[in-house]
Amino acid sequence: MAVGTTLAAGASLGGCAMGGGGGSDAPPRVAEGEKTADNPLGVKNGSTVELVWFKGGNPSYLPDSVDPIFRKKYPEVTLKRGATERMSQTLQPRFVGGNPPDYVDNVGADSLDLGALIQGGQVLDLTELYEAPSVDDPKKKVKDTLLPGAYENALIDGKPYVLSFYARAFGLWYDAKLFEREGWKVPTTWDAFLSLCAEMKKAGITPYGFAGKNAADYHSQVILTSATKIGGHDVMRAIDNLEPGAWTAPAVKQAAEAWAEVGARYTDKSCQGLIHTEVQLRQNQGRIALYPSGDWLEAEQKLSTPKGFTYAMMPVPSVTSSDALPVHAIHTAIGGGQTFVPAKAKNPAAAMEYMRLIFSRQGARAFTAASGWLTTVQGAADGVPLPPGMASSQRALDTAAADKSMFEGKYAVWYKPLAEELKNATLELMFQGGSGEAFARRMQKKADELKKDSSVKKFRR
Incomplete structure (x- = not known):
C-alpha cells in the first residue's frame, strides 16, 4: 500500500x-x-x-x-x-x-x-x-x-x-485449538511468555509475526501497550501530548528492549516484506502462533480460516512483576x-x-x-x-472496563508523521537488530521536531 x-x-x-x-x-x-x-x-x-x-x-x-x-x-x-x-x-x-x-x-x-x-x-x-x-x-x-x-x-x-461507532480491543491473537492440542497455557508474565515462545519454536512454529510491509503499526501498538502497562496511563498521555522525554521514559525503553528480544529470537525476518493478509494466512496455516491485531481479525480471515482453527485473543503479558497496570489491561478504541x-x-x-x-x-x-x-x-x-474470537475479545474488554484499565493513544490521529516514524522504528527494532535505547531516541527526536514546528497544530488530552 x-x-x-x-x-x-x-x-x-x-x-x-x-x-x-x-x-x-x-x-x-x-x-x-x-x-x-x-x-x-x-x-x-x-x-x-x-x-x-x-x-x-x-x-x-x-x-x-x-x-x-x-x-x-x-x-x-x-x-x-x-x-x-x-x-x-x-x-x-x-x-x-x-x-x-x-x-x-x-x-x-x-x-x-x-x-x-x-x-x-x-x-x-x-x-x-x-x-x-x-x-x-x-x-x-x-x-x-x-x-x-x-x-x-x-x-x-x-x-x-x-x-x-466502534468498540474495539487490541491484543495477541492465537488458535485456541492449537493451544489445546499442544497443552500450551496463555501466559501472563514475561518469563512465561518467553518460555512459551521457546516451546513454539521447538515445535517448528514461528512464535510471533506481523506484517512489516503495511502493518508495522499493529506491533507498534503492542510496544506501547507494554510501556503503558509498565508505567501507567501517564505514559500514553505524555506521548500524545508531545511532552519532553515522553519517548525516552524508562517504561518505553524497557518495553522496547523486551520486544527487541522477541524480534531477535522468535520472529521470521521474511515477515518484514509481507502484507497483513499474507501473515494472517500463515497463522491460519499453523506457521505462526501469535499475531498482534484488533478484533476485526476473525471476520477479515473468515474465508481463509480452516476448519478446526478457533480464534482467541489474549492481553499482552506483563513485562515486570511491578507493572503499574494489571495484566488484563488492554489497548482499546471505544x-x-x-x-x-x-x-x-x-x-x-x-x-x-x-x-x-x-x-x-x-x-x-x-x-x-x-x-x-x-x-x-x-x-x-x-x-x-458472537464468534469465539470476538467473544474472547469482549470478555477482555469487559474485564478491563471493570477496573478502568483500558487505554487508548491519540498520537496516530493527531500527528501522522509521528505514526509513520513509529512504524519505521518498529521495523528497525524487530527485524534489524535495533535496541530499546535507539528506538526511544529515534522517536523522541521526531516528537521534538513536531513540537518545535510552529506550522503543526498541537493537541492535548
Missing part, C-alpha cells in the same frame, strides 16, 4: 483547499431540506450523497447493513458509494480542488492526515449530529445513546469531528475511527443522517450480526451471537 501523506503536506493541503472551508465565504450547502421531527437534519429529497469507503480485506459490513435502511427512509435520495485502498492518493486532489465527497471512511495505510485536515478547516464539526434526537428514542440525543466515553473520544479540541464529513461536502445533511442511522439500534445490530464486531450503541448487541 502507498504511504500516507505527511502532516506538513496535509497542512499545505488545508491551506490550498480552504477557500473559506468552514468560514464565512464557504460554499453554500447545496442540499438542504426542511427539518422536521422525522428529518431533524434536513435531508433534501432528490439530492445525491456520496460516500467513500476504505476497501480492505473485509467485506463492506457497515454500508451493506445501513444502505438499505437509508434507502427505505429516503427513497428519493441517491446513494453514491465508492471504495478505495488509497484514501490519500484518491481523495487529496479532491480536497485541494474543493470537491470532496460527503462522507469519508478514512482508514488504511494511505489514510488522509486527519489532524492536518482539521487544522486546515477541512472537517465538519459534527455537533449537530450528536445533539440530534436519536432514531430509537427522540427524547434522547444521539450522544446519550452511546457507551460511556464514546462521545468524549470523538472530541478533538472540544469538538466532535469523527464517527464514534468509539475509535476516522470517519468524517468534509467541511465542503455538498450534502452534509444526508451524510450526517446516514451517520444517525448507523447509530440506530437497527443499524448497529445489523452491523454486529454481519461482522461480529461490537459498537458503541447501547444495547444494540444484546442477543446477537
